[in-house]
Amino acid sequence: MYRHSAKEQNIRFNQLYRRQSNLYHTYAAAHHLSDAAFSILYCLCETIPEERETAPYTQHGLAQLCSLPRQTVNSAISSLVRQGYVRLQQLPGSGNTKAVFLTDEGESLCRHVIDPLIEAEQRSLAQMGHEEVELYLRFSLTQLDLFEQELAAILPDKNGSSRRDHLKNEDETGE
Template sequence: MAYGLSDTALWILYIVSDAAEPCTQQDLCRQCCFPKQTINTAINHLIRDGYLTLETLPGTRNSKRIMLTDTGHALMQTTIDPLKQAEDAAYGNFSDAERQCYLELTRRLNTNLREELQAQLKRRTL
């Protein structure tokens, strides 16, 4: 636990703080690759602690936007903002060549992982 938050809660705050558009639980599940129940439990704790609220999105039956409360914004300033600053500083310590290498290796890893997962799915369906 960082900052007294579960890893899931920390990632939720991180993603919600960056979201340019309304962020829903379904969006979080896709972005974090956490099970729906894990996201739901963490959101409920953050709501109970006064950091988040849910607001029904217009034109939907049950899709809800996750919103930071004033207390949530204050928490974000003491947790997520310093984390992002540390990330920026850490990446800033890379040379241009190291940054390019890191990005290329990350792209390759993601491509290889995607291909491997597709191959495993294909083998299961045969």
């Protein structure tokens, strides 16, 4: 049985990630949207319309959901506001926090651009079968959780050293 090394597997995972990212980028660019604006619209469009009013997204929430820096989200939302696709509304009793809502033009854009993409995603998953999709999700989540743990071990703390450095120093000193 042929087995790939972890390095080879990682290369293949990264190629798949870049291929998928490129598909979304190509689709967004074909509709004259930046990747960030596309991600924000995607999140806004996939929300059930009734929930949009009762539990609206904030710019901070969208940054977390889209895994984008807040400044990137702020810039993209400013552009979407200028284009007439979204509007901002001050949330009562929340300081300077604003909710992000789709305008009528934004709703129309979702129906013509985002919804067809979501439907294509769903059709591709339906072709895989329920068990394959469940395995894909479970294994992807497991790998992502493990990678997150590994990354936490090597990210520098406020003093510039990583958790792995601390553990190595403890092993060397016996403390």
